[in-house]
Amino acid sequence: MCGIVGYVGSRDCREILLKGLGRLEYRGYDSAGIAVLNGGLHVAKCAGKVRDLENRIAVAPPTGTLGIGHTRWATHGPPDDTNAHPHLSQSGRIALVHNGIIENYTALKQTLTAKGRTFQSQTDSEVVVQLIEEILASDPTLSFEAAIRLALRQVTGTYGLAIVHATEPGRLYVARRGSPLLVGLGAGESFVASDATPIVEYTNKVVYLDDGELAVIGPGTCEVRTIDDVPLTKEVHELALSLDAIEKGGYPHFMLKEIHEQPRAIADCLRGRLLPGGGVQLGGLSTVLDRIAQAPKLTIAACGTSWHSGLVGEYLIEHLARLPVEVEYASEFRYREPLLGDHDALLAISQSGETADTIAALREAKARGALSLGICNVVGSTLARETDAGVYTHAGPEIGVASTKAFTAQVTALVLLALALAHRRGTIDREGAATLADELAAIPAKIAAILAQEAAIKMLADRFTYAPNFLYLGRSFNFPVALEGALKLKEISYIHAEGYPAAEMKHGPIALIDRLMPVVVIAATAHTSDKMLANIEEVKARQGRVIAVTTPGQHEVKRLAEFVIEIPETLDALSPLLAVIPLQLLAYQIAVNRGCDVDQPRNLAKSVTVE
Numbered sequence: 001m002c003g004i005v006g007y008v009g010s011r012d013c014r015e016i017l018l019k020g021l022g023r024l025e026y027r028g029y030d031s032a033g034i035a036v037l038n039g040g041l042h043v044a045k046c047a048g049k050v051r052d053l054e055n056r057i058a059v060a061p062p063t064g065t066l067g068i069g070h071t072r073w074a075t076h077g078p079p080d081d082t083n084a085h086p087h088l089s090q091s092g093r094i095a096l097v098h099n100g101i102i103e104n105y106t107a108l109k110q111t112l113t114a115k116g117r118t119f120q121s122q123t124d125s126e127v128v129v130q131l132i133e134e135i136l137a138s139d140p141t142l143s144f145e146a147a148i149r150l151a152l153r154q155v156t157g158t159y160g161l162a163i164v165h166a167t168e169p170g171r172l173y174v175a176r177r178g179s180p181l182l183v184g185l186g187a188g189e190s191f192v193a194s195d196a197t198p199i200v201e202y203t204n205k206v207v208y209l210d211d212g213e214l215a216v217i218g219p220g221t222c223e224v225r226t227i228d229d230v231p232l233t234k235e236v237h238e239l240a241l242s243l244d245a246i247e248k249g250g251y252p253h254f255m256l257k258e259i260h261e262q263p264r265a266i267a268d269c270l271r272g273r274l275l276p277g278g279g280v281q282l283g284g285l286s287t288v289l290d291r292i293a294q295a296p297k298l299t300i301a302a303c304g305t306s307w308h309s310g311l312v313g314e315y316l317i318e319h320l321a322r323l324p325v326e327v328e329y330a331s332e333f334r335y336r337e338p339l340l341g342d343h344d345a346l347l348a349i350s351q352s353g354e355t356a357d358t359i360a361a362l363r364e365a366k367a368r369g370a371l372s373l374g375i376c377n378v379v380g381s382t383l384a385r386e387t388d389a390g391v392y393t394h395a396g397p398e399i400g401v402a403s404t405k406a407f408t409a410q411v412t413a414l415v416l417l418a419l420a421l422a423h424r425r426g427t428i429d430r431e432g433a434a435t436l437a438d439e440l441a442a443i444p445a446k447i448a449a450i451l452a453q454e455a456a457i458k459m460l461a462d463r464f465t466y467a468p469n470f471l472y473l474g475r476s477f478n479f480p481v482a483l484e485g486a487l488k489l490k491e492i493s494y495i496h497a498e499g500y501p502a503a504e505m506k507h508g509p510i511a512l513i514d515r516l517m518p519v520v521v522i523a524a525t526a527h528t529s530d531k532m533l534a535n536i537e538e539v540k541a542r543q544g545r546v547i548a549v550t551t552p553g554q555h556e557v558k559r560l561a562e563f564v565i566e567i568p569e570t571l572d573a574l575s576p577l578l579a580v581i582p583l584q585l586l587a588y589q590i591a592v593n594r595g596c597d598v599d600q601p602r603n604l605a606k607s608v609t610v611e
Contacts (some may be wrong), residue, residue: 002099003027003071004181006162008172009189009219014061017069018192020198021050023246025213025256026399027194028604030079035086035095036306039062043095045070045084066169068162068192072098076105077122087126089133090117093166096132098125099194100158101177108154130153132163145216147245148173152214152227154375158356162192172217175227176209180354180382183207183215183222185236190217195352195378196241197397204239208380236382245397253598255400255492259584260451265395265405266577269412274440278433280420288345288389291371293424295345299322299370301333302349305487306410310349311480312576313414319573320428320436321421332355334364334496351398351406353381363387364478375413377406391417400599402491404584407484408447408521408577414572415440439571443578446568450581453565457582460547460563461589464518469542470497471512471544472583473535474522481576483523485583492591492601502528502535515543520586523550523557524579525572536560547586549579 003024007013017034032053033045042062046052050071063205070085077083086095102108105124108131113119117130128151135147142150158178174181174192184191184199184206191199196206198497207222209215213232216548224232248408273281282289292298296547298317300310307329314325328338330348340346346365350358353376366372374383374390377398384390393409419436422428428436464470470489472484483499490497500509501520502521513519519539523532533556539546540560548554548561551569558564566580567575591598 002073003096004162004194006067006068006172006192012063013067017067021069023197024071025241028073031072031084033084034069036062036064036067041095047080051382068097076124083121083123083313087129089129096129099160103157103254106385128144163553175214182211188220195240197246200241207234208236255598258400258405262408263448265409266412267444268394269409280416284391285389292345293421299346300327301330303330305407306349308484309407312411315477316418321425322427330361333361335427340368340370342369347373349375350383351377354380401604457585458589465590465593467518470518472499472520473502475502475528478522481579488587492598513542513544518545519545522579524575
């Protein structure tokens with residue numbers, strides 16, 4: 001949510017800022033703006049897309065070697081030109097961009113208004129820049145950095161901030177609490193961004209800021225202190241991200257590219273971890289696997305698609321390792337006094353590693369003494385840095401807002417974890433482990449075979465592009481896939497869709513079924529085959545349109561269903577990795593047919609960094 005980019009060096013910063021904002025579009029936003037320092041602060045901002053901003057400044061583009069930019073996802077105040085960032089102080093000498101939410105902004109605004117400050121916007125963010133200037137005005141002996149520190153001590157909430165002052169042309173100030181920021185270091189130039197995508201073109205050397213830190217950025221320099229002015233020595237990391245990985249590579253949308261990248265992503269997740277004969281080597285968890293295996297239960301916390309992968313993980317770990325698992329919405333976890341202690345373990349799952357609710361759940365579990373574990377995709381993310389141990393999915397950058405390869409990579413990592421725990425707990429024999437390993441190694445090729453059916457799935461999508469509702473049904477391992485399929489359709493096509501355990505259809509949703517209702521039935525597990533056939537009969541009896549995702553041996557399913565998407569046979573426990581692929585393609589093709597913005601669906605953000 002929201003995106004920040006900044007530059008200080010010797011180049012004209014305008015194009016760097018605009019290109020950086022373009023690469024942050026995937027995070028979700030509704031307005032954009034930049035502030036460039038050249039004698040004074042020149043601000044250009046508007047509601048809409050980055051291209052609208054580019055058009056606005058085309059006649060008289062601002063120039064300068066220091067600047068900040070922002071893409072805003074509205075929280076306080078509607079998405080209009082005035083509420084867009086950057087925000088200026090009353091004198092016009094300080095500019096600020098902000099990700100996060102200032103929880104006590106109302107009280108601060110009232111105090112500042114009483115002191116004569118006037119506000120231009122309805123945002124919580126403007127309060128911070130006005131507060132900094134008020135502090136400077138009350139004590140002219142203070143340095144700008146000291147005023148920022150004093151202001152941040154009065155702020156309650158979350159923030160990623162980039163701040164510039166008209167009288168300091170060589171310095172950019174950034175601070176973090178709860179919203180990710182990193183600093184890129186080049187030769188005589190520095191960059192600031194919410195994530196690595198805007199800066200990978202220029203440098204692969206980065207410093208990750210942690211909560212409670214303030215950095216003063218100069219050309220090629222970065223000095224970091226705590227908000228309480230304690231100096232810090234920060235490690236410089238090397239990015240593994242490549243520029244090619246964040247380009248579309250000839251595909252019309254990032255989402256379609258990422259759907260097609262799944263065979264490679266899963267193979268990368270497995271590489272070096274799945275051993276001959278069914279052994280597992282998870283280096284990031286090697287020191288804690290025995291502790292996890294001995295825990296009375298494992299709690300999984302996640303949001304959205306990651307929550308769905310966590311549900312698959314529950315089935316996998318309980319099935320293979322016989323370890324009790326609870327899956328929690330991270331957004332609710334810390335508000336219900338969770339029963340966790342020293343002997344428990346919490347596994348947080350997040351593609352970005354920056355999801356605010358998931359990070360909050362992780363911190364709550366740590367505060368209660370639980371072992372903290374993570375599965376994430378982004379090296380150096382907050383989740384990766386704050387967990388005791390974890391697993392990277394190695395899926396590569398995911399730019400499309402609707403997660404696809406992140407889901408299958410997370411499920412792959414969960415299969416590996418379940419198998420490793422099964423070995424530790426003695427709940428799988430050599431033959432069973434070897435069979436599972438062989439089938440898991442074959443998954444990338446089987447996904448490639450499903451992707452080869454893309455044209456046929458498009459024809460099916462053409463039939464149902466304007467259906468008013470969809471229902472997705474699954475059982476056992478594929479109930480979470482039903483939820484994920486419905487979510488994909490809702491996210492990018494704006495069609496109302498619901499996922500249900502198939503047996504629950506009779507407890508309410510069956511009332512919705514008529515001749516206009518497509519019902520996607522995931523009949524891809526042998527041990528639930530007979531029950532799924534009964535569900536299909538119930539849908540057909542009410543004139544529902546049955547679309548079955550099934551395997552070659554399910555002849556009765558094929559006879560009953562109106563439409564069939566066939567996926568290869570595999571073990572029931574691995575079927576989610578295959579069954580989800582046609583649902584991703586179906587949602588994608590329907591959204592394209594409806595003219596929707598597939599990669600940047602309305603109101604959504606890739607990384608939800610505010611609560």
